Amino acid sequence: AQSVTQLGSHVSVSEGALVLLRCNYSSSVPPYLFWYVQYPNQGLQLLLKYTTGATLVKGINGFEAEFKKSETSFHLTKPSAHMSDAAEYFCAVSGAYGGSQGNLIFGKGTKLSVKP
Amino acid sequence: DAGITQSPRHKVTETGTPVTLRCHQTENHRYMYWYRQDPGHGLRLIHYSYGVKDTDKGEVSDGYSVSRSKTEDFLLTLESATSSQTSVYFCAIGDRTTGETQYFGPGTRLLVL
Secondary structure, three states: OEEEEEEOOEEEEEOOOOEEEEEEEEEOOOEEEEEEEEOOOOOEEEEEEEOOOOOEEEOHHHOEEEEEOOOOEEEEEEOOOOHHHOEEEEEEEEEOOOHHHHOOEEOOOEEEEEEO | OOOEEEEOOEEEEOOOOOEEEEEEEOOOOOEEEEEEEEOOOEEEEEEEEEEOOEEEEOOOOOOEEEEEEEOOEEEEEEOOOOHHHOEEEEEEEEOHHHOOOEEEOOOEEEEEO
């Protein structure tokens, strides 16, 4: 079984500051890991994903995340926040072996606010 | 955006009435999913389909049924709507050859009075 914990339901940063959104997962099989972003009144959009290979994954809009197996973490970072980054961010995990374990399990989300 | 549409986009209904939400895709993806999104709960899987007429339950399937008679359409039915089913419903599609990536529709906002 898989589960996801996102630390902090709300994070506020100043424009230009580092963005760090935390995600820890639990999985009984090798995981696939994802970050999605949701802007107000819209569906979810994939930011980046880790399946296999390089553990540092780069995504859209300058975001990146690092898979750390020893820490069971997949934290999302961006060096310099923009006002347009204000949104809700969801971390998700699925099992690499497919079947019902291939379904996505989502964290509860972190709402990012960016102050001018 | 991936070719996913949801209808209706907004609906207000009364307790006890049946409601059907439709998800339509033009991407020919094998997998289709229905989620509900509620504050403080993230997204929770209701049902999913892995092919025409092949469906399975998710985490919160009680009170919901689904049908998939064509690759492109996945219907979610609330047989007798309750106020606890007031939520935003998202459809997603996926192709597990792309590492489980799912693509989401715009959502349907349902209010049950």
